[in-house]
Amino acid sequence: MPAERDGQGRLGPGGSADFASTPSQKADAANTIETELQPNTKKAAEYADEATNTAVKTFADWDTAAGLKKVSDTWDRQVKVLMGRLASEKGSLRGASGIFARNDIATGDAFKAIARHSKLNEL
Template sequence: MSHVDMRLNSTDGGVAGPVAPGGSGSFGSTPAEKKAAANTIETELEPNTKKAAEHADEATNSAITGFDGWATAAGLKKVSDTWDAQVKNLMGRLSSEKTALRGASGLFVNNDVGLGNQFRPIGTQSKLNGL
């Protein structure tokens, strides 16, 4: 019979456990910070991005009209279409990030409560409780 050893990698303190590279092992933000970031996306980034896109569309459409009949107009139209697609993708990404930030805190809390509830019956049914 052979002898098998197992060695776990550990942090500087000798405590084994997963730590993100360069991380401290704690969450990077609080629920309040996640909420504030989601609100910033909703009240600043989304409206300002939409406003900037509309401003660029107005200027580009004016230029396209001014160059009507020239190859430049077709080129500007192509650039405008590409720009619109990129803005649409960015707006979708901002919306997804906002939703993820708002949902993340709830998921962590629900996970903690759920795990706590799973262990609670074990503690109440233990024969060691009365000792």
């Protein structure tokens, strides 16, 4: 594949020189999970729990109460899984930016070390 210039004039292999998302986009997504998705999911779960608990009490002497309780327990487990997934995704988004930055710095440092010790410098 022929070399192409990226958006900043640097040469590189064919195709885009950019990742699918920038570190700031990853940070924004992680912040959205933390400030919107996690709190709103928790509020929705609590609201559903309150409404279901009221219904279970209302139908205490009916089989409906047992069914509602079973549904509520299932809902609570699913919410717990979702909250764990959101936390994991948030952490992954925040960690990915750091990993890419550290890899870029390490690669750059390795090339600088090679260039300092290259016999080509003597030509």
